[in-house]
Amino acid sequence: MLIAILCVPLGVAIVAALLPARFSAPLSVLGSLVTLGLTIALVVGFDTGVPGLQYVVDESWIPGLGVRFQLGIDGISLFLVVMTALLWAATFAWSAWRLPDRPKNYFLMLGIGEFAVMGAFLAQDLLLFVLFFDLMLVPFFFLVGSYGTGDRVRATIKMMVYTLVGSLLMLVAAIAAAVLTAENTGELSFAMADLRANVLPEGSQEWIFLFFAAAFLVKMPSFPLHGWMPDAYRAAPLPVLALLSGVLPKVAAYGFLRVALPIFPDATVEFQDLILVLALLSVIYGSAMAFTQTNVRLVAGYSSIAQLGFITLGIFSLSADGANGSVLQMVNHGLVVAPIFLIIAILAERYGTEDLREMGGAAMRAPVLALAFLIVTLATLAMPGSANFIGEFYILNGLFDDQTAFAVIAMAGVAMAAFYALRMYQKTMHNRLPDGVESREMSLRDASVLVPLVLVIVGIALYPTLILQRGEASVQDKVGAVTTAQEESELAARP
Amino acid sequence: MAVEWYLVLSAMLFAIGATGVLLRRSPLVVLLCLELMLNAGNLALLAFARSTGTQDGQVFALVVMVVAACEVVVGLGLIVAMFRRRVPLNVDELRGLKG
């Protein structure tokens, strides 16, 4: 099952690249829909309440290095996988309606991207995870570099430099973790379960944790490692940006839950405050920047920094409700930010600009578009009643218990989100139209992509328990690993 | 005969080749001088092989000859191609890979 989820996107992408160009779009859309169907089947067959992995695949791969081809899924990754498949299907469909130049190359890259992200979410072997994590960069390098706008080469290089530094640190850290563990056990293994069973001494845990954290924080991006974000967001083509902002950061946040917490529990406790401070700064900084931006993309981009800050806060609250809220919020944020960028794409086509000051009045003859944008905006600002609110509520409630001050300060980010998100909506949809621009409803083609996404957002808003309950057991398991370490160190500290 | 004589000859040949490589501008001559240097090496290898009575040096010499042959094929091919494209056959002017 998991093999199929990995193979379908890659296989379809390769086949489509070999066939004549006119087949590539329909074939890719079809393939992504099949993948989506498979992931939904995963949810249906998922056994709620089991903390461990399900649908496990475990094959020998590079025996000499102790690397195994291990896949599995649990409550944390379940809906992330569904979200990935959904957003990729949306992007494929969107791109199929407005075909880019050299479509074969474009769809091939997107397909590889989906393969890599799925792999990262499913991998249960540390080296396999690192490989998939790095593979994600390749297609996006080409997608931004050759299909982008503006100063795309510079932006791509900046993005590459940032993320490559992070990735290399992570690779070093992964190898070190396995080798150091092998010194204790006598057997080299990259399997996460093995690494978790044989926890390293605290000293080596700490630097390895920091290397991993650096890679994840760059990818998210978190303040102050977000230097690549503004340029890359300005340059990326909008459907690609929907994925770049909607899915890729989640892999990093997921990495914290999957790798950092269970494998380096002592280091997690040690650096909890550091990461919390960075996350809080991201929330405040991202919100304040989103306040002042005039480029719509960057408003959404900086708001992503703030939202990822919330997610990190939840994970490092080291409480089950905080982390479970983060899992929900990861799915929510992906679902919300992708349609925002797609709507920005529509608006940019209408106005011929992405500057908020030159927009306005688009709602006039486009009630459906306006309503879709409104729902998405309200979900972004975590309006109570949306699933994003439940996510933030869980996160901040988890944080409130032990780190009350963090939770209260983070609330300022919630207030600011209301302002900048609504400002984005108002400046595009309300007030008067600029001269020479006509307001018209979005086309049926665009609606075929946007409306299902919005319906999913509404559906989850009505029943967030769907995600929360499936995540519960796994999250408790991951957080439990840290809390036991915490208790043990406290016991040891006592005379 | 002592091995030294062979080595002296080999060193002289190598020096002549090296001087040619450094001083001549024609790529053809440079290539010839390179061959000279390689063969100087071969001579030394064979001399040592004879003096120690083992076969290792001879095997090495064979390998060097194969490399030399390949190099000549590629080098001459390049020179002919350059000649046909009317590129000036002067190594000082072939500096497109300047940093």
Place this chain on the structure above:
Amino acid sequence: MSATGFAWLVLIFPLAGSILIGLGYRRWSGRTAGLIGTGAIALSFASSIGAFVVMLGEPEDARQLTSTAWDYATSVGLDIQLGILVDPLSVVMCLVVSGVSMLIHLYASAYMVSDQGYTRFFAYLNFFVFSMLLLVLAGNFVLLVVGWAFVGFASYALISFWYRRNTATTAGMKAFVINVIGDIGLVLAAFLIFREFGAFDYLTVFEEAPSHFDPDSGTIVAICLLLLVGAFAKSAQLPLHTWLPDAMEGPTPVSALIHAATMVTAGVYLIARMHPLFELAPTAADIAAFGGLATLIVAATIALVVTDLKRIIAYSTMSQIGYMIVAVSIGAYTAGIFHLMTHAFFKALLFMAAGSIIAAMAGNQNIDRMAGFRKAMPFTSFTLIVGALALAGFPLMSGFFSKDEIMVFAAERGGMYWIFAIGGYAAAFLTAFYAFRIGFRVVLGDPCPEAKELEEGHLHHGEHANPVTGEMEDTEVGFPGSEHHIAERAPGMKIAMAVLAFLSIVAGVFQLPGITDSIEEFLAGSFEDSALFHIVPSDESAYLGLLVGGFLSIAGIGLAYLAYVRRPGLTGRLRSRMEGVHGFLQHKWYFDEIIDFLVYRPVIRIGQFFNNVIERVLVDGIVSATVGAVREVGLLVRGAQSGFVRAYALLVLGGFAALALYFLVVSS
């Protein structure tokens, strides 16, 4: 059917109405959307009555019912249900909300009929009613926050309903952001409550609270203060009130429904609902009461000088809600809810009458330009006077009974609480004065040009200009065109206003001291656990209070008569004599400026600081420095790559020679 069953119906009808209107936005022509909207609310009102009747049949101690639809967000120890709590308090609120909403929908279905956004308007309006009822019926803190925020959003959507106006969108934004601050207060309170009780459920919390906290201990005071942030933001109390006057940018039915009768009273409902907590935290309750007192006085003074008809009524609303906040904070729950109800009637009526007059004035809202409508619009004039009388607390009107009950209760509690009685009566005098500042100037005097034109039988159709900026409106889309409607010519408006006028006059009969106390009796089901609820002023003091109130009301009206009818120049002279005070009031005590200076500008500054300094220097700077260093080193070694093959060969040879030399030296 059980009371909870009816309560679910109360919720479902408006939501269904909103969705139905929204889905068929292309199909509904003419007044269909208005009819669907009004019908949905009427059904909701009928269900409220159903719940009320069923509840009357229950024994008094079995009137707190809960019901759950599904697990809303339940995991890892947080138990959040989609559940409602139906008790006498929520049923009374449902009756008031759905009843008044129904009448306002009826009014709006005629008033808004020539607006291009008619369908959208009713979709929003129905959604608002749903949100308000959700807020009222919510059975736990999370659902309360949801209803709370939905109401805030609906208010935003309706304030900026005419979104082609810049002033409207800005006002909407202001309302929304201040409401979000209130939401945050509620959410933080919910976190604290969860930390203390491990539950979000009202009944669990209320039951455990008395044994859990020492009276007036830090945590419970903190919880109540956070709840107050929410209540004050929503009910436009000082200092979170600045959004309400600006909210008058919305269409007049919206002002009547949201910014007078229902939404802004949510804070009052909240404090009443949370009375078990507030009674444990008397400090917080007193702070709430003083906040209410400050608001009721400040707002009443501002209402004396503002010239925009709708804004006068808005300040009056703030002031009246101040009374209610004082009431529920000092324990006069019955009086507070009773005043909430009568206020809903007469304030909605005042706004409806104002809407009718503004239509006759072709959108102009300045009372300086209005005069003499009594002949041109007899019905509107009549309802306006009825509303003003009830607002002023004129003897035997509904406002007379409800307002004075609050002051009597305050006096009964004695001690410090006398301040509320005195302040309340002082403001009641001002209220009577400004109520008839509107009443006399609009109804009496020589007819203004618009009134004269109407007397001749046709409605004045002027250019539509933005009442705030004077900018010409874009009437083509999303704004009522040259068509507008007055009560005299629209039966729907007339019916709604007549019903409300009737209620404004007679609603006092529900609660006559010593004769009937039906509201108190019914609400006992919700408040019997409260110690303060059982403080009942004696009939003598109640009648004494009524006497004082009646006297002050007549005095205020008399003064207004003197100032605006007998000697019209009096106010002008007064104004020039007290320039400073007038300016201070005209600037609304400078609250907008202070908030702008303390909150908005610093935030913008911080954003600019991040943008110009941190982003450039710290984030980009570090990276550029690294890139620059790499480039410099590259330039240094670049010279070696000359491209001369012979130079490379020399280097190779030289290197080889150096190595050989090194080995020779080492080996020897």
